[in-house]
Amino acid sequence: MWRTISSGTPWRGEVCNRTKAGNLYWVDTFIAPFKNADGKIEKFISIRTDITASKKAASRLANQRSALAHIIEGTNVGTWEWNVVTGEMRLNERWADQVGYELNELGTPSIQIWDNLTHPDDLKKAKALMSKHFAHELSYYECENRLKHKNGSWIWVLTRGRISSYTAVGKPEWVSGTQMDITERKKAEAELQKSTQLLLTVRDQLTKAAEIAELGIWSWDLHTNELVFNER
DSSP states (O other): OHHHHHTTOOEEEEEEEEOTTSOEEEEEEEEEEEEOTTSOEEEEEEEEEEOHHHHHHHHHHHHHHHHHHHHHHHHTOEEEEEETTTOBEEEOHHHHHHTTOOGGGGOSOBHHHHHHHBOHHHHHHHHHHHHHHHTTSSSSEEEEEEEEOTTSOEEEEEEEEEEEEEOTTSOEEEEEEEEEEOHHHHHHHHHHHHHHHHHHHHHHHHHHHHHHTTOOOEEEETTTTEEEEOOO
């Protein structure tokens, strides 16, 4: 600061000071040198504005952003932001990794990337749910859908999001959300459904076999003491 103003040039910056009580406070400071008739600096005039409140708010916001970044990293979820007006998308590395890409491979992300990667059977459902959110019929967007991996396979993702800002005329501007890979869960659900269906089929076959053989069948639950038997 001194080098600047001593050369005759005005200076502006943020300065941290200490009060008489020992507390710190911030001021936005402007210092202008005034020269006499001989061109020598005669005095300096300073205008200072207390910006302590805004600095504290900025610090809190930075802390919140840092905490959020750690949470996102810890939960290993993809994040996305979509500008409804321009079509621009902001994606993090994890979002790209879920579909097998490096983030820079996706070029300048836009909503077209999401449209292209989403399974055709799921795209209509996903857009319908987003439209309901835009119409305030749903408080947030949530959808399970398939995305095409770089290797050609399909992965299942759980996508959640919410409108984060509006245009001047009250239309959705930015939508922000997360994306979680749930492929293993969907596989487990499919296996469970297959096993359940197999058990039901076997049960039906045994029941029919018992009827043909005119067998009486009974089952005794030792925990509940419940006894179940067929008509025969």
